[in-house]
Amino acid sequence: MTTIIKTTAGVLALSLLPQLAAAQTEISYSSWFPGSSTLHTRVLTPFFERVTAETDGALTFNVFTDGTVAGGRTTLPAIRDGVADMGLLATSYHPGELRTAAWLSEASILVRDALVGAGAYNEMIFLNCDACMAEMAEQNIVPIAYHATPPYEMMCNRPLESAADMQGLRVRTIGSWASWVDAAGGVAVNMTVPEAYEGLERGQLDCVAGSPAWLIQMSLYDVVTHVSTMGIGTFAGGIPINMNADTWAELTPEQQQVLYREGAYAAVDVALEFAAEDEQALAEAGEHDVTLVDPAEDLSSAFAAFSAEERTRILAMAEQRGIENAEALFDRYMELLAKWEGIVDEAGGDRETIAERLYTDVTSQMH
Numbered sequence: 001m002t003t004i005i006k007t008t009a010g011v012l013a014l015s016l017l018p019q020l021a022a023a024q025t026e027i028s029y030s031s032w033f034p035g036s037s038t039l040h041t042r043v044l045t046p047f048f049e050r051v052t053a054e055t056d057g058a059l060t061f062n063v064f065t066d067g068t069v070a071g072g073r074t075t076l077p078a079i080r081d082g083v084a085d086m087g088l089l090a091t092s093y094h095p096g097e098l099r100t101a102a103w104l105s106e107a108s109i110l111v112r113d114a115l116v117g118a119g120a121y122n123e124m125i126f127l128n129c130d131a132c133m134a135e136m137a138e139q140n141i142v143p144i145a146y147h148a149t150p151p152y153e154m155m156c157n158r159p160l161e162s163a164a165d166m167q168g169l170r171v172r173t174i175g176s177w178a179s180w181v182d183a184a185g186g187v188a189v190n191m192t193v194p195e196a197y198e199g200l201e202r203g204q205l206d207c208v209a210g211s212p213a214w215l216i217q218m219s220l221y222d223v224v225t226h227v228s229t230m231g232i233g234t235f236a237g238g239i240p241i242n243m244n245a246d247t248w249a250e251l252t253p254e255q256q257q258v259l260y261r262e263g264a265y266a267a268v269d270v271a272l273e274f275a276a277e278d279e280q281a282l283a284e285a286g287e288h289d290v291t292l293v294d295p296a297e298d299l300s301s302a303f304a305a306f307s308a309e310e311r312t313r314i315l316a317m318a319e320q321r322g323i324e325n326a327e328a329l330f331d332r333y334m335e336l337l338a339k340w341e342g343i344v345d346e347a348g349g350d351r352e353t354i355a356e357r358l359y360t361d362v363t364s365q366m367h
Contacts, residue, residue, distance in 0.1 A: 025060070027060070027243075030084035032194055033217070035065035043266055043269045047269075054262065059258075072193065076097060082244050090239070095321070101129070101136075104121070105235065108177070109306075110307065111337060113344070115349060118270070119343060123339075123361065124329075124336050144242055145260070149238070153231060155209075162298055163296070174190060178190070221285075224290055226292075229295070230303065269351070
């Protein structure tokens, strides 16, 4: 059962003036991000508004933020079961249900930037990974657009400069970053993003690996004193635009295409708006008594050495998780990353050019 709501001008008006009885579909969206975050104010709200305009008001949205409907790990079942029609998902939170896509997200350390990650990951999932699409179908969810974040950095309550500083460091992180933290002598702690603030505040964590924009979005300025400026790769595998399959089936093909096209723009907007907010957060760090720390050579070298062995680690993980055709999937993803590096560089990071390319090359082909 879905939460889709249809209203008309009323039974009497419907019988007398059928031309005025166009159905309006209100779609519920569940997010565990703050409503004041850039994700909502600069990406999702404009996306919802564009879809409503492009469908002449036929599709509208009722948005629930701050985890009021479901948290980071419970949004998937909420969408699957129709508690919400859409919601903010992250593949890494669901390695069991979204096994193959979550495994591909393990390659985050190898992703250059968010625009490249968005292009390559969408093309990989939609056009090159039947297992990924099947896993979403099993969850009764239709993916519409995936996003990637700008490169993660380490935000800590103590200085992190040298390789020695990593020893025993308790770091909120997931996926490939958890492997890096453990390999460097730290302790990876699996928490959702909203839980990170409390983890730092209560002394359960020393650092959070994530987007510097979280300093603003999640108020981490209050609990962080130092930020390592060493980029440690970008997360590709967020699914902000998706829909319960039963709700999706209620839409017209034209409405579905509007969602695919505007979803491509939303994926690009995450990359651009988050990058802008990252820059803002780091520029304002001094105003919040947060010190930026450049990595020492031994820390940079340790991270580079770890990155060089990622293919071996990720393929070994695939064997443990029972991922079929893992080598071919991984190599294809690396090819797509190289392809989209070329596209992004040629476009000069232009929003319109990259979003249109993402739509025409990838999401417009979905039916």
